[in-house]
Amino acid sequence: MTEVVSLMDIDEDENQNHSLKPNKGKNVVVASTLPDSKATPWVEKYRPHSLADVAAHRDIVDAIDRLTSENRLPHLLLYGPPGKGKTSTIFVMARKLYGAQYQNMILELNASDDRGIDVLISKEYNAYRAKSYVKLVLLDEADAMTKDAQFAMRRVIEKYTKNTQFALICNHVNKIIPALQSRCTQFRFAPLEPIHVTERLKHVIEAEG
Numbered sequence: 001m002t003e004v005v006s007l008m009d010i011d012e013d014e015n016q017n018h019s020l021k022p023n024k025g026k027n028v029v030v031a032s033t034l035p036d037s038k039a040t041p042w043v044e045k046y047r048p049h050s051l052a053d054v055a056a057h058r059d060i061v062d063a064i065d066r067l068t069s070e071n072r073l074p075h076l077l078l079y080g081p082p083g084k085g086k087t088s089t090i091f092v093m094a095r096k097l098y099g100a101q102y103q104n105m106i107l108e109l110n111a112s113d114d115r116g117i118d119v120l121i122s123k124e125y126n127a128y129r130a131k132s133y134v135k136l137v138l139l140d141e142a143d144a145m146t147k148d149a150q151f152a153m154r155r156v157i158e159k160y161t162k163n164t165q166f167a168l169i170c171n172h173v174n175k176i177i178p179a180l181q182s183r184c185t186q187f188r189f190a191p192l193e194p195i196h197v198t199e200r201l202k203h204v205i206e207a208e209g
């Protein structure tokens with residue numbers, strides 16, 4: 001096991017726990033949390049704020065919308081090429097589930113980060129969980145995990161399945177072991193049709209004048 005991130009540095013103020021996310025600068029910056037600055041890249045500024053803002057993928061969005069409304073969301077595995085709305089969909093889903101404080105309830109990990117999975121199986125994580133509000137574990141680049149790490153991940157999901165939602169994101173679903181795939185409901189984010197991209201771009205153009 002590689003070095004485990006020191007979650008012992010946890011700030012006592014629970015409201016600050018989002019700053020502890022053991023992720024090397026890959027966290028999604030949600031535009032609504034930033035001052036409305038000209039420096040905010042449009043790609044973040046126009047990241048979808050609600051499921052309705054997600055272009056295309058209506059079948060997926062409707063399914064996730066229904067499952068969240070019915071409060072019976074399964075663990076999720078979203079896959080497909082980069083830049084198709086996978087991360088955005090998880091974040092707007094979390095906002096719908098948990099409200100304005102949703103960012104404090106997500107533990108965002110990146111599997112290509114050498115600390116990724118080790119964080120979840122560390123003693124420190126257990127201590128961290130016990131005093132945090134984490135409800136959703138988002139594991140990005142899940143296909144970067146070794147097979148061993150994926151088996152460990154499967155055990156983590158089993159252990160926390162009752163009170164934690166897991167969402168895995170990857171580009172290549174065939175790199176995910178069947179044991180992990182079978183614990184998640186899978187959604188494929190196909191490339192967008194030009195019409196959907198054009199519509200979204202028109203929205204940006206109008207908003208920016």
Ligand SMILES: Nc1ncnc2c1ncn2[C@@H]1O[C@H](COP(=O)(O)OP(=O)(O)O)[C@@H](O)[C@H]1O
Pocket residue numbers: 042043044046047048053054055056057081082083084085086087088089189200
């Ligand atoms: N389906 C979509 N609808 C609206 N915006 C999108 C969509 N897909 C991508 N984007 C834009 O591209 C950016 C990156 O999308 P992201 O959700 O991070 O993609 P992925 O996780 O699939 O790589 C978002 O901030 C958003 O601005």
Ligand SMILES: [Mg+2]
Pocket residue numbers: 083086087088140169
């Ligand atoms: Mg992403």
